[in-house]
Amino acid sequence: MSRLPTLFLSHGAPTLPIDPTLPSGEFAELAARLPRPRAILMLSAHWCTEAPVASTAGTPETIHDFYGFPRALYEIRYPAPGAPEVAQEAVSRLQAQGIAATTQAHGLDHGAWVPMLLMYPQADVPIAQLSIQPHRDPAHHYQLGRALRPLAEAGVMVIGSGQITHNLRAADFSARPEDADPRVAEFTGWFEEKLAARDIDALLDYRRQAPHALLMHPSDEHLLPVFSAIGAAVDDYALEIQSLGTYQRALAMTNYVFTAGGSPA
Known part of the structure; x- marks a missing residue:
């Protein structure tokens, strides 16, 4: 199997699978044009x-880690199998680089199951999760990715799931996509320029x-x-940008794919 790409997904609001005003079909389109992984290692913001900590759950539960949303959202289950062997390998690789890491059984939070439900609706790709450390800096998370880099050679897709812009206090949930704060584009433009240049x-x-x-x-x-997604990619990655618009005025929905080979975009 050739080396898999690594991904960063903006997972949006939990309502992404049930709200027709939000982009969802684009996630399935993205999955359809990517190589199919034998397993996924997901780093979620949640x-x-x-x-x-890497989750060794064999049948991870669907965690509904949010409040005040429509009942239909709480009824969703995403019964993908776990990937305990991937979790164990991830921990071994982190420890080999001097990064203390452990395992425990843990379910799939909405940062994991929401985008996976859209990309792999049959729930037939095994998933393990790896936690993040919000008290640590970007360099720490980049080093996590570097330690995990060999997984992509073995059919494991490393995916980071978060949001390219995320300020809920600045959000306006009645806003239209065309009402986006122009500062969102200034920030994402800077970020994507540096991603493309591999800076x-x-x-x-x-x-x-960044502005x-x-x-x-x-x-x-x-x-x-x-x-972590950048760190897990090869040094000379090619960048693909899937821009799905800005919602609630301040929340940009943009996905990034880091593929082996190529020149800066």
Whole structure:
């Protein structure tokens, strides 16, 4: 099997699978043009721990880690099998790089199952999760990805799931896509320029260098998974951008694919 790409997905609101005003079919289109993985290792913004933990659950539960949404959302189950052997390998590779990591049985939070439901609706791709550390910086999460890089050679797709911009206080849930705050485009434009140029140093220093960084990410747990996806990619990755628009005025829905080979986009 050739090396798999790594991904960063903006998983949007939990209602993504049931709200026709939000982009959802595009996730299936993305999956259809990617190589099919034998398993997925998911780093979601919604599983946060002091040190990295990989889930060894054989049949991970669907965690509804949100409140006040339509009943139909709580009735969704995503019965994908777990990938405990992938979790164990991830921990071994992290430990080999001097990164303390452990395992435990853990379900799939909505940062994992929402995009996977859209990409692989048959729930037939095994998934393991790896937690993030929101008290640690982007460089830490980039190093996590670097340690996990060999997994892509063995049919495991490393996916970071968060949101390219995430400030719920700046969101307006009645806004139309055309009402997007122009500062969203300024931030994502800077970020994508640095991604395309593979300017890792600038990306890791985004909170100081990127325009409106603190406005777009008052706390950066929703962006940290992208650094693991970059780290897990090859050094000369080719970048694909799937831009799905900006919703609720401040929440950009953009997905990134890092593929082996190619020149900067």
